[in-house]
Amino acid sequence: MTTTPLTLSPVVVTGAAGFIGSHLTDALLAHGTEVIAIDRRSVHKDPVAARNLADALTNPNLAFHQADLATDELDELDELISGARIVFHLAAVPGVRDSWDERFRDYAASNVVATQCLLTACERAQVPRLVLASSSSVYGQTSGPSTESDPTYPMSPYGATKLAAEHLCMAHAARPDTSTSVVALRYFTVYGPRQRSDMAISRVLAAVLSGVPVPLYGDGQQSREFTYVDDIVAATLAAAAIPGEVGAETVNVGGGSSVSMLELISVVGQITGRKVPLTMEAPRAGDVEATRADLTRAHALLGYSPRVELRDGIARQLDWMVKQPSPQSISEPSVGEVVLR
Template structure:
């Protein structure tokens, strides 16, 4: 049983859903994020339920520079979801932030966890570590990331496993390779949010490539279920895929979004971008065996839930989709 846990990236898309689920189970949650509650609109919106719960304690901290020992001390489990996301910006000068946040921040968190005797770390990795694949990716497949973002996520994942494999380490680690997570609170730059926004506003969707590229979309509630299961897994160092159950083309996604919203999705085709792989798909065998994980929310239902959330956003938040 978990009594007190840390969630890094608590104000983010997946992190805030995880926080809500943990609090609903009566777990005391320490939430770490660079975005300060009360001063950042996204943090305020994503953590609106959490901040009124006496079991939740938020901290505004940067993993790469701030002192972490005090906040992880006495915690049984650390869920490490904080990261700089996004494939395309990682090619630019912004890569410095990817290295500081995804790599250095993870290293400093691991050092603090080791010093404070934390038992279990669950780290959010990514399907981006695989690179191009011509079949569903298995956890023991070679990793070949094709973007700086993917490289930074692989480095963070491997750091966690290295610390868990130390002979003198009190820490065990499970790295979860998430496959394209979507749902309410999703970042506006991600595919499903952009597709739905185009459907409701008539602003053309910028589609990179010809639409044949395939992605395995995974609903955020399923991701949270797998993440909680990973905290209970009897393993010292493990890697597990977390997928949505099916890989679909972008054109199929657009058609499904049209069915969900009852609106056409206008599209503007542009060239494929560096770092975009032709397809992602997860082999679910290990997740089923180790975590008892089966995705429960299909694409149609998940799209409907995200669409319902999107149409109720404030004007300020909707502006993020056009920026």
């Protein structure tokens, strides 16, 4: 797979203190790339941000800036991205359930308004490429593998904000006076070390480790294409390095297969040698029956093929979880349920 050339330094990573953003930041620093990391969370006050960037913060090639893309002064953002060759836009509020309630204003600001502000700044700074982290949630209910040309019918406000961010990117990339090309990557349920504590695999593993039952919503037949974070990072780096005139592209990034929640629970039981404690709950608004990615375009444009199989990836995540000194004190706020995206 193609990787980001070191000559593209410096690069900007928004949402750098998050689950995927911190892994991407680590990978870029490992390449010797100069990284301008932006996140609205404080690495001094937020324990999750501090944990995720613990190694990166010791690297002299990292410059961390606490900033809110949606509300901070535009001239400050202009200064941060000035001279950047690549901007990786991962900053967003994630999760389906919370997007239905009073938090929607935060979703709209962080996922839509912030994207518009960043795109405008990229055009002023003449950044050659922006890579957007989108989501499989834009598809909604599907009957088979999703292709990038399929209709999009998001079933949650969260999915709607991610699709809006994509449309903003495409609109800006189509401007005749822009020099910023865009690659929007539709991530399919990402897992691995540092995964948010409210997501499915984290919750199932935590249930095994603690003995506290995890809610299973519906009949357990709903399926997801789980994608290991290292594969996500590899695809994201490749998106930055697509040669030639890109304009605007949308690309699925998945794990290669879709499994049901019952199959996932079985795999966790086999890995740990323990039964996963469950409580059965009614289905939730916004959850789709299945996600599955057609990776034809990812193969062609990114040279992408997922490398980490689900069993191996879950074992790596479990190993990371048991090594955490105090999982409860550093876990991100949980809504007490499995999140399927």
